[in-house]
Amino acid sequence: MAPHAALDYTPTFSQFTIGQVKYVDSNSGPMVRMLHFSYGARFPIQTGTNIAASGTNSAPVLQYERTGLSTDISVRPDEPGIVGSLNVGPSGDALVIVVSARRATK
Numbered sequence: 001m002a003p004h005a006a007l008d009y010t011p012t013f014s015q016f017t018i019g020q021v022k023y024v025d026s027n028s029g030p031m032v033r034m035l036h037f038s039y040g041a042r043f044p045i046q047t048g049t050n051i052a053a054s055g056t057n058s059a060p061v062l063q064y065e066r067t068g069l070s071t072d073i074s075v076r077p078d079e080p081g082i083v084g085s086l087n088v089g090p091s092g093d094a095l096v097i098v099v100s101a102r103r104a105t106k
Contacts, residue, residue, distance in 0.1 A: 010044040010062060023077075023103055031074045032101035039097050040068030043088050069097070078102055 019036025048061040067086045075081035083097040 010060075012044065013042040013064075015040050021101070030077055032077055032103075033072070033074045034099070034101070035072050036070070037073050037083060037099075038068065038070040039083070040066065041086070041088070041095070042066050067095075073099065075099060075101055 016039040018034045022033045024031050042064040044062045045065050046060045047063045050059045050061055069084045073083055080098045080100045086095045088095050
């Protein structure tokens with residue numbers, strides 16, 4: 001369905017978790033390993049319109065669609081790495097998940 005103006009102000013919910021983070025020295029140099037990386041999101045999709053009893057006002061009917069990914073990833077310190085991409089919504093938009101890790105300084 002075509003997007004409704006109210007969707008511009010409808011929230012999207014995101015959550016990510018990482019089970020374990022390790023800094024390792026490998027043969028190809030230092031790496032940051034993120035085990036059990038998980039990203040999830042809920043996006044609003046308009047499924048219809050409710051008309052008020054007066055017939056003058058209307059409100060979109062929304063359903064939240066879930067999407068996400070889970071993986072293990074390794075990145076070089078201070079270099080961004082693409083975790084993955086997700087299709088979001090009926091318009092064909094995409095969400096690209098990029099992470100970067102840096103070792104904490106004391």
